[in-house]
Amino acid sequence: MIKVVLADDEPLTRAGIRAVLGAAPEIVVVAEASDGRGAVDQVQAHRPDVALLDIVMPGMDGLAAAAEIVRTTPGTGVIMLTTFSEDEHIARALGHGAGGFLVKSGDPHELLAGIRAVAGGAAYLSPTVTQRVIRQLGEGGTGRMSRAARAREQVGRLTPREREVLALVGAGLPNAEIGRRLHVAEGTVKVFVSAVLRTLEVHNRVQAAIVAYEAGLVDRS
Template sequence: MIRVLLADDDPLTRAGIRAVLGEDPEFDVVAEAADGREAVELVQAHRPDVALLDIVMPRLDGLSAAAEISGTAPGTGVIMLTTFSEDEHIARAFSGGASGFLLKSGDPRELFAGVRAVAGGAAYLSPKIAQWAIRQLGSGGDRMSSAARARRLVDGLTAREREVLALVGNGLPNAEIARRLHVVEGTVKVFVSAILRRLEVPNRVQAAIIAYEAGLVERG
């Protein structure tokens, strides 16, 4: 059972996401919040596996709430819910404590995949969010130079590290990567740490973006 907290100031949005998650008995929405401050307090009370946070909320915005949750409840993975109209907020969120990014208007299957991935300790990017990030967060917004830089960084990895990076880009947690590569999970953790260091990025989300840019991940 994956325990989920849902935070959004729009009750209809909360109801819709709760209904989607309710279609699969693997998910249990243990608490709901209408603002970021309440979300932080409920995470402390319930310690869910995943917190789904709207980016724009009253009292405390989702990005600030994500940072607090990451600092005080590291066992709770954070997924930001967004729309493309909030692109300036998305850019800020990539340097924050979130592990996943989903579009509110996205395919429900992405919601299931994203929550499972982040609950398992992985990062997850909605394919459309990944494409946005490639266009907007690259080197000066220059798509060609951004892709070239990503390929140069990836070329500096070993073949096994590139294989692991591709699986990280696909949103797989360490346990699943270990199963696919027939190694122990501790070995995957060592690989991921080395990859982050060699790519000079702070987290799996930004490593996943480089995987997309370098062509290691099929673009949906």
């Protein structure tokens, strides 16, 4: 069972999201909140698999709540949910340790897929967000080349097995699938992922996936 804490300041939005999640028998909303502070409190009380946070909320916003949840309850994956898709929100959300980013106007199936992915230890960006990130990465010029060189230098610090793990993280696979691909236990994958994040000096799997993309470990087609 995937336990979710849902935080949004609009009751109708929460009701709609709760209805979508209710269609998945393996997902259960264990608590709700109308602001970031409440979300943090509910996460600390229930220790859910996923915290689904609206970005714009009164008082403590979703980004600040995400940062505190990542710091105090690292076993809970964070997904940001918003009507906005501006680059600054994406960058700030990823910088605060979010493992997923979804827009409210997206397909409900994206919401379910994102929760399943983040609960399984993977990162998830909605297709709209992915296109924006990839477009930024694909911009030409010396900035693009310098990022690639930096990524190759970072990847060069990894062991061969860690590079394999990073490539699969970059492909968006959850820990369980990575374990099956590499014929190792899921717990071992978690150890490898932690080592990869530490060596690359990144905060989360999304940032690691970007490094993998820039270093050429992920198919760009």
